[in-house]
Amino acid sequence: MRSRVSLTNVSILKFHNVTLHKLEKPLRWTWDSDIPLECMSHEVKIRSKAETSKIWSQWSSWETVPGNSGPQIFPKERTLEEGSDITLCCIARKNKTIKEFSVRPAGDVFNHTIGQVRLLTVKNVSHDKGSNIQFYCLDEDEELQQAAFFVGKPPYTPEDFSCQTQDMKTVNCTWRKGGETYLYGQNLPQYTLSSQKIALCNASCPTECSCSWHIGQQRIWNVTVTVKNPLGKKTATDAFDVNHRSKVFFCVFVWGFLHPSSKYGIPWSVTVRGLQPHTEYKARVRCGAAKHFWRWSEWSQPQTIRTMEGTPSGKLDIWREITPVLGGRNVTLFWKQTRSFKANGRIISYEVTWEKTEDGSKPERISFSSVYNSTRIFIDNYSYRISIMAKNSVNFSLPSVLIISSATDNSRITGTDDGILISWEPRSIYDSYIIDWCNFPRLQPCDLQWKIFGSNTSSAVISSASFVPGVRYKFRIYGCVDNRASLLEKKTGYLRELPPQLDPIVKKIDLTYSSVTLYWDYHLTNESETGFLRGYHVYVSPIQGNCNLKGSKKHILPDYSELCKYTIENPEEKSYTVEHLMSSTKYKVSVKAFTGGGESPIANFIYIDTPYNCEYWVPVICLCRHAEDQDGLILKKDTRECNMCPFPAMCVVGRHKLTGPGRRALDRPNTVFQLEENTELLVLVFFPGEFNICFSYCGKSMMEQQRLFTSHSKNVSFFGV
Incomplete structure (x- = not known):
């Protein structure tokens, strides 16, 4: 069998062989074309051959199935199943061609052109890009054809x-x-x-x-x-x-209590057992036929039920804080309800009982309203057994028992991202451990908290929403056995240390021409510190220029200026000497305390002036003239020259009149001599007028300089010319 697809001068030939059995009825054969029959003309002819013969018959004449004429898109409209493929054709007018054949939204598309027909195949259609697909066909004359297809799914079984x-x-x-x-x-x-x-x-x-x-x-x-x-x-x-299948029946919910003390309840419609005491429940019922059951009825209207109160179950979680006082101890008791404790009603009071464990004396009791969760009692120095019970309208809970014990030393701990890590040395004699602490250690009451840990635990991370950085928390670790708690260790630490809020107060400064010694006080209490004090930093820098003192480290301020930094790692050391300073130089200094959280920014400096550098306590004599004439100076004994005339200075004129220290002593010419003590000085003046001779004793006070000047002035002689 031969088939062909024809369109104008284009032909596609295909051959098909099939074996058929006549069985005395008309023979049929079906062939599915790859191209819809409506898109272009299809022709077929046939020949046959008997099974026993080797010779084919002559071909029949062509039988034509004509295609549709254009312009049009075929098929025009159809509902497509999601995931299927579809092939369409756009047929142009006679002797015309297709310019564009497209689909929206775009997908996996295959285009093929045969003469005046263009084929378009869309694979795996989906509704995700829209519930329908639009096809557009444009021929060379700009004539537009379009078709719409809906994408969906077959119906689901009800x-x-x-x-x-x-x-x-x-x-x-x-x-x-x-x-x-x-x-x-x-x-x-x-x-x-x-x-x-x-x-x-x-x-x-x-x-x-x-x-x-x-x-x-x-x-x-x-x-x-x-x-x-x-x-x-x-x-x-x-x-x-x-x-x-009749729905004429309905259910009404009837309920009642089965009294706890009764073995037989009144025969209500239903008895529900195992309910919790003093608990609100909502209940409803539905019915169904006992015979030929088909389905349940609708639910009845819900009924709200509250069961009666029962004896509290479980024990209160209790703890205590002991404060030594004259003649005994104040014991502050705390209690709280935990998940394992069931009130089984409304708690109306708490009862606290305490008695000596040794002599069997009569117990003491006190009751408190349910609004309280702590109290304070006084006991002497004997061992005591303390119990606390909760009470509702039915009965008391089981007693929670504590037995008082002793104390030990302190150690430091550090915080983590999750809380404060506590570790302790486990001891086999204890069956549990308790850690207590205050959420607000700077307040009273401090909101005492505690946690219980098993005998195999030797560390824990204590976390609380109340923990804040910069607050010191104290933890006590107790070992427990037979209701007796023994204080094992004390720990002190921070969630996170912060820099100190206050600076040390500099009380005293000792200066030499090459060093400065600072003395300071730092009086913060342990409770007010924002971290563990680790030591101090001393900062030094000249007013002009950067600092490069020997033995120091460079420290850069936010304004990029440099300081010399010295570290004192002993918090008890409260003085420090900075050496290798330059004489006659202005410096700024600062003392900062630091903790594990660092130190606060430097806000204030102390300014100092180092004195002039004199190797001996000798007078310095400066000749200062006030006339523009030339002068001459003859020394009976010469000494080495100094750099400048230091201040304060004692200045004299021919009449030995004292002048103030603020007067400039170095006008032109600048002639300065440093003399050995008891040196005789002869000054010969070759011009009329006034001149000054200034005496300065390096490192001496003004009063001391006056005394020295008086004792040495006899060695100075004046000669006028």
């Missing part, structure tokens, strides 16, 4: 299909429609109920799926619901006896 009657006259069937088909309008699933091929009712099922009909005298039914859409159909069936 779920939970069942029928019932309320009046024995009408049956109502309900079901759930299942999944989404993504088809709308006239393509929505349509539901039909039928029995023995007789249609009973129709439904479109927009929200709830139901359908009703009059049943007449018929009682046995076999009902089928059929759902159809353009992509397929599904069915579900329900066979029933109307007498067993």
